[in-house]
Amino acid sequence: xxxxxxxxxxxxxxxxxxxxxxxxxxxxxxxxxxxxxxxxxxxxxxxxxxxxxxxxxxxxxxxxxxxxxxxxxxxxxxxxxxxxxxxxxxxxxxxxxxxxxxxxxxxxxxxxxxxxxxxxxxxxxxxxxxxxxxxxxxxxxxxxxxxxxxxxxxxxxxxxxxxxxxxxxxxxxxxxxxxxxxxxxxxxxxxxxxxxxxxxxxxxxxxxxxxxxxxxxxxxxxxxxxxxxxxxxxxxxxxxxxxxxxxxxxxxxxxxxxxxxxxxxxxxxxxxxxxxxxxxxxxxxxxxxxxxxxxxxxxxxxxxxxxxxxxxxxxxxxxxxxxxxxxxxxxxxxxxxxxxxxxxxxxxxxxxxxxxxxxxxxxxxxxxxxxxxxxxxxxxxxxxxxxxxxxxxxxxxxxxxxxxxxxxxxxxxxxxxxxxxxxxxxxxxxxxxxxxxxxxxxxxxxxxxxxxxxxxxxxxxx
Amino acid sequence: xxxxxxxxxxxxxxxxxxxxxxxxxxxxxxxxxxxxxxxxxxxxxxxxxxxxxxxxxxxxxxxxxxxxxxxxxxxxxxxxxxxxxxxxxxxxxxxxxxxxxxxxxxxxxxxxxxxxxxxxxxxxxxxxxxxxxxxxxxxxxxxxxxxxxxxxxxxxxxxxxxxxxxxxxxxxxxxxxxxxxxxxxxxxxxxxxxxxxxxxxxxxxxxxxxxxxxxxxxxxxxxxxxxxxxxxxxxxxxxxxxxxxxxxxxxxxxxxxxxxxxxxxxxxxxxxxxxxxxxxxxxxxxxxxxxxxxxxxxxxxxxxxxxxxxxxxxxxxxxxxxxxxxxxxxxxxxxxxxxxxxxxxxxxxxxxxxxxxxxxxxxxxxxxxxxxxxxxxxxxxxxxxxxxxxxxxxxxxxxxxxxxxxxxxxxxxxxxxxxxxxxxxxxxxxxxxxx
Numbered sequence: 064x065x066x067x068x069x070x071x072x073x074x075x076x077x078x079x080x081x082x083x084x085x086x087x088x089x090x091x092x093x094x095x096x097x098x099x100x101x102x103x104x105x106x107x108x109x110x111x112x113x114x115x116x117x118x119x120x121x122x123x124x125x126x127x128x129x130x131x132x133x134x135x136x137x138x139x140x141x142x143x144x145x146x147x148x149x150x151x152x153x154x155x156x157x158x159x160x161x162x163x164x165x166x167x168x169x170x171x172x173x174x175x176x177x178x179x180x181x182x183x184x185x186x187x188x189x190x191x192x193x194x195x196x197x198x199x200x201x202x203x204x205x206x207x208x209x210x211x212x213x214x215x216x217x218x219x220x221x222x223x224x225x226x227x228x229x230x231x232x233x234x235x236x237x238x239x240x241x242x243x244x245x246x247x248x249x250x251x252x253x254x255x256x257x258x259x260x261x262x263x264x265x266x267x268x269x270x271x272x273x274x275x276x277x278x279x280x281x282x283x284x285x286x287x288x289x290x291x292x293x294x295x296x297x298x299x300x301x302x303x304x305x306x307x308x309x310x311x312x313x314x315x316x317x318x319x320x321x322x323x324x325x326x327x328x329x330x331x332x333x334x335x336x337x338x339x340x341x342x343x344x345x346x347x348x349x350x351x352x353x354x355x356x357x358x359x360x361x362x363x364x365x366x367x368x369x370x371x372x373x374x375x376x377x378x379x380x381x382x383x384x385x386x387x388x389x390x391x392x393x394x395x396x397x398x399x400x401x402x403x404x405x406x407x408x409x410x411x412x413x414x415x416x417x418x419x420x421x422x423x424x425x426x427x428x429x430x431x432x433x434x435x436x437x438x439x440x441x442x443x444x445x446x447x448x449x450x451x452x453x454x455x456x457x458x459x460x461x462x463x464x465x466x467x468x469x470x471x472x473x474x475x476x477x478x479x480x481x482x483x484x485x486x487x488x489x490x491x492x493x494x495x496x497x498x499x500x501x502x503x504x505x506x507x508x509x510x511x512x513x514x515x516x517x518x519x520x521x522x523x524x525x
Numbered sequence: 526x527x528x529x530x531x532x533x534x535x536x537x538x539x540x541x542x543x544x545x546x547x548x549x550x551x552x553x554x555x556x557x558x559x560x561x562x563x564x565x566x567x568x569x570x571x572x573x574x575x576x577x578x579x580x581x582x583x584x585x586x587x588x589x590x591x592x593x594x595x596x597x598x599x600x601x602x603x604x605x606x607x608x609x610x611x612x613x614x615x616x617x618x619x620x621x622x623x624x625x626x627x628x629x630x631x632x633x634x635x636x637x638x639x640x641x642x643x644x645x646x647x648x649x650x651x652x653x654x655x656x657x658x659x660x661x662x663x664x665x666x667x668x669x670x671x672x673x674x675x676x677x678x679x680x681x682x683x684x685x686x687x688x689x690x691x692x693x694x695x696x697x698x699x700x701x702x703x704x705x706x707x708x709x710x711x712x713x714x715x716x717x718x719x720x721x722x723x724x725x726x727x728x729x730x731x732x733x734x735x736x737x738x739x740x741x742x743x744x745x746x747x748x749x750x751x752x753x754x755x756x757x758x759x760x761x762x763x764x765x766x767x768x769x770x771x772x773x774x775x776x777x778x779x780x781x782x783x784x785x786x787x788x789x790x791x792x793x794x795x796x797x798x799x800x801x802x803x804x805x806x807x808x809x810x811x812x813x814x815x816x817x818x819x820x821x822x823x824x825x826x827x828x829x830x831x832x833x834x835x836x837x838x839x840x841x842x843x844x845x846x847x848x849x850x851x852x853x854x855x856x857x858x859x860x861x862x863x864x865x866x867x868x869x870x871x872x873x874x875x876x877x878x879x880x881x882x883x884x885x886x887x888x889x890x891x892x893x894x895x896x897x898x899x900x901x902x903x904x905x906x907x908x909x910x911x912x913x914x915x916x917x918x919x920x921x922x923x924x925x926x927x928x929x930x931x932x933x934x935x936x937x938x939x940x941x942x943x944x945x946x947x948x949x950x951x952x953x954x955x956x957x958x959x960x
Contacts (some may be wrong), residue, residue, distance in 0.1 A: 127807045130807065130808035131806070131807075131808070220854065223856075224854060224855070224856040227856055228770065228856075230762065231762045231763075231765055231766040231770060232766055232770075232771075234758070234759050234762035234763050234766065235762065235763040235766040235767060235771070235777075235780050236780070237759050237763070237823075237826065238763065238780055238783045238784045238787060238826065238827070238830070239779065239780060239783050241783075241787060241798070241823045241826070242783050242786065242787060244798050244802050245790065245794060245795070245797075245798045248797065248798050248800075248801030248802055248806075249794070249797060249798070249801075251801075252801065313564065314564045314567050314568055315564075315568075316564075317560050317561045317563070317564030317565075318561070318564040318565045318568055320561055321558070321561025321562060321564065321565055322565070325558060325561055334565055334569070337569060337572060338568055338569075340572060341568065341571070341572055341575075343880065343884075343942060343946060344575070344884075344939070345883075345884025345885070345886070345913050345938065345942070346884070346885075346886065346887075347884070347886040347913040347914075347916050347917050347920075348575075348579065348884075348916070348935050348938070348939070349575075350917070350920070351579075351916065351920045351931060351932075351935065352575050352578055352579065354920065355578065355582075355920075355928065356574070356578040386568075386571045386575070389568050389571070390568075393568075415543075417550055417551070417553070417554045418554060418557075418558075419553055419554045419556075419557035419558070420550070420553075420554075422557070423557075440789075443789065446791070447790075447791025447792070447793070447794075448791070449791065449792065449793045449886075449887035450886050450887055450917070453887075453917075454917070454920060474791065474793050474887070477793055477797070478793065478887060478890055478891070481796075481797070481800065481890075481891050482890050482891070482893075482895055495797070496797065496801075499793075499794055499797050502791060502793075502794065503790060503791075503794055506789055506790065506791055507786055507789060507790070510785075510786070510789040
């Protein structure tokens, strides 16, 4: 039985117990001899919750666990010479077995591989039946247990509320589980990567040339050595971010100042939502725009004044990324500027300063920590941005500080390595996880830093 | 200014001194104001350029050229088994019938190069189209009826003026014979320019004239469905727990820090987590909307939690006190009063989170939703793709017509987003109460 139909059956069982339990207490009440502790439907909810929740949880765990268990069980089929495989060859062997399971014929597999595949098919069948029996059984028994406990004195409301409390509490741990999932998945693969490539080489290496093992270096006729030095990627990321911030910070900041201090309500009411639109446009659209419109424009402009511009220049990607970040900078700065109390402005005006003098000498200094934090958050956004650089910045890992060159970034390398079919065990694939680790460390570090700045330097005016 | 008497100016001196600087200060004021206006002008200019580029390519991309041919719906040749089944129709010779209709429209040119040129004029999906047409209109069998076919994408771009007939024949994608034929079709008014049905009802294809977004659109809806199914209950439950129930202790502090950190993690990292956890560890299939939806749900969870918490916080304490005062339990207060009153705010946050998820591409690339899939996904376990990923894939195709197709798909995506955001704004205006 499929997972969804099983879940449906469990829900139907739950509904049945709801009806039974509620009817039971209603009958008791109608005799007039009993006073119920709780409202009748709480008895129903209690029975339904005990019938449904553990069963669904079990269903989820069992369906996830069965594949993992099979992978361990299938080891018994390996011939003696393949008993102690490293993870690389194990993945290859598993892939062979899975081909048999899916009925894909790829040459003639070894007899033991076919046997393992057939056993696997057997197991899936058995486990499916087993899971169905267990889940339905748990649901029925749980419901029965709850139903037996129903009596007028039973404090069903308290019991239901306790269950709800647990459900709510468990839901809130999903955020923690996600973080753990992210950290562990990235960390484990990174550690395996650092076993193949020493961390110092990765962090300080000046050439990025990832290749699958044994691949021939293009055109040279010799087997190339893959090199994993992340410096060019980070320089590229930084270069594009710098271009982006040169656009976004002045434009965003001046727009925020104008909207907060100069514009009347009508202008604000029109311009603010328009700027928000820039934030709502999907990044893939920006990427398309960068590759289609901005890159040729930049190239044309550069060539008309005699500069050589790469067709996928850092400039084009950076400019468009800057446009994307403008609303981010402007709305954060706007909040900060509006938080500066009116009394400071009034005092400056009272001393005879003009509006621009007030802004420059009073408001901006007062708002500076917030603005710096906004800029740092914008940097972290720019570093983590993916689609624009994938579509517009190219893949050439040049170590260059010239924004007119083609560079590549951390995120675009991650995407390039992991999109499509990958050998999960090669250093090249693992390198993507190591890059992701660096990306997480840097973005979270920047966010932490921004938070600290706000905490430390914020003026409390009240 | 410590010594007022020594440095003091007479009122006249003071006025003169201020007056001397006034010109400079006024022009500084004017410049500052100008920079503000320039910044806003620049930002809006970018917006106009962005939408201009998308719409100028995308509006024509919503249309394409069709040709109407008189096709003899010969029963024997179209339906060799005679039972009108799909199998029989596909075994039939629809292609030859279309070719005959086309040649007739071109006054029956002879010679192999001529027939080959003629064959290239209409889309390679025309036979399929005729089969579908016959299947839908079985009563027309045996008659000669006008049927509309798409023109090949090269002809389409020629008719749009992207291929210049004055360039030497060797440099053109279409030769003189073809141009001559197309002119003949134009002269006989068989060619029409209308809203592209392939764009909206076609599926992924490498031929620009047949490529459509139907599969991606349905994939997007399935993915969003899973996403909202997971993230809305989880987000609301977390928000309720943190705002109403949880004691302020170490544990809840960790949860809060976690949520803020998750909001800052780049989206591509969620994709990596999805790949490592759901696909490699849990053994779920690649490219399916289920995994995509789960990954996007985890990604949008912080947005929904943060906005739901704000909505719960905006419910005044007097409501809770009143409910508790008439004897409601804590949970009854929450479920009967706080959540219903905070619901508009929670829904608004959820819609905004969904809009974010709808436009997201990078995490879905990681879990393989980038595969070339022709079938329309029938459920959350079928491999599929989504609109932004379809846009990403089309953006990679070199043909001129795909630029327009991509822009047209972007227009559809933006329209989808605008509807979602507008409904969020409407919901907020309509239902939100100020206390």
